[in-house]
Amino acid sequence: MLEDSALSLVFLVFFLAGTVICVCGVKMTGLADLIADRTGLGEAIVGGLLLGAATSLSGTVVSVSAAWENQASLAFSNSVGGIAAQTAFLALADLMFRKANLEHAAAEVTNIVQGILLLMLLTLPFAARLTPDITLFAIHPVSVAIPAIYVIGMFISRAVREDPMWTPVRTPHTRTDTPDEEDHGTEDKSNFRVFGEFAVLMAAMGLSGWFIEQSGSALAQRLDISTSLVGALMTAIVTSLPELVTTLAAVRRGALQLAVGGIIGGNMFDMLFLPAADIAYRDGSLYHAATNEDYFWVASAMLMTTALLAGLVVRERRGPAGIGFDSMSLLIIYAGTIALQMTVF
Template structure:
């Protein structure tokens, strides 16, 4: 009886810790994004570049910190599930935006502007899945330098090259100059940078607590770190993308919303590669379970469909585009498959 009471008490405390730490992470990430907007406005960086890189990097920092803290806690599957699950949920956010902005037709308004960033996101995720599939072969030829995998180095290098391509492609699209009155309502660049650093520090404090509580929750529920990481943790760390994208939609900046989501998927794969530096037992991708191929392919399928919807006219189904409906069905079906997989 005492053991049962202790288990219930421990379970309640774990869920309380998870909820509080998750709330702090979302709050800090939102402050990170808002201060990123200040930096963008003060430095006059182009809107699309801000969405794909600065804003995406800011809102994706929770995923990267969660990944790093997960491998430090020797939970590589929790880290992998977070990255792959977040990428899939980011594309599901597009379907949510389609419902919220039913008069703006979010998947159409940006036209070809995000074909490059979306294509690069698909390539990066596919590259990670290729290395995941090739794990047995790569392990046999010692595909690493020190404890860091060469595959992670290749992924990180391609992300840097992708940033260069987007910057080069977007160099002519500079945001409109703000009026003196508008500039007065925006904090200074110094305040924006300070707020950005402060929010980052808050994330670094809260993330380890969420990781530890998530690992315990996976044990209590019996669902495993793979499923918890791909769903619960991934959704929590993706909430900043959702809120930021909705905010961008409300100010009639759908290109920034889409750039944020495609850019976040790129950054997730970059974060996965950087996590390898903290996994000292060997190649991080080599430690990821093959079952994550489903979670990874779910992200690739949804990102590819979002790209198709970005350049093609589909029939509208009530308040949603047909491709948004399909994306919703695929995301829910994929999540159910991950649940079944966790029970096997």
């Protein structure tokens, strides 16, 4: 009876922390759209950088705290599993947007550039895995390369937005990223207050991430299941719920570039989990401590990112079930990855 009560308490903590993450995610979407309009940075940039980083904070806490406790598989799979889950969320958003294929309507060169950068970042863990286990102060060189490429990529994205060398063909379904003429009841909010509220929500999500890691680790031990499975299909999905909530909320608001940019940007920021976790992991290289089961999710994330990029370039207006071939591919790849994870590994 005592064991059952303890397990129920762990599930309750896991659920409550996930709920806090979802609520904060909804509120952050409106603030991010407002920040994009007031700063003039645009939805793709704000979605990819500010909103993507903020909604990924809880996942960062999960990976870092797991690595600090020498749970390399949980730290690694939480990061890459979250990327796969968040990319699949775009297919759900596409189902919600009935006017046309989401990737067609949200045409934006900045999102394509960031998608290419994400694909580049995803290859680096494989490069680390296939090279000798060389570290400096227990930190692998790839953990320096990933944030460096991320920062460079942000400057490239900004430059592409300000001076694009090509633009997508306009169609009746293409949604242009233009600032709202009105702040919809937020005119009395100063920029300081808007950024302050955003920061408070980020802090709440970060604390929730710590509770997710603690309860997720406890569930893995009590249920006797692999930490890779817990990381990829439990903590990763729960900490990725803000991306689902903010994506659906952005689509509902008509902020389509923000929706797509938030997912791609969140995925890029999720790659920063790995260097942070590698620093926290004191027993050597995190990339070599991770298992083949963990790297299977890296391969899945690469396939899904490729399908998404294809959709952003081809821009199919409408496909099966009212969504594009890219969204259908995302659902098939993700479902197939879960099935193989459950049966093969």
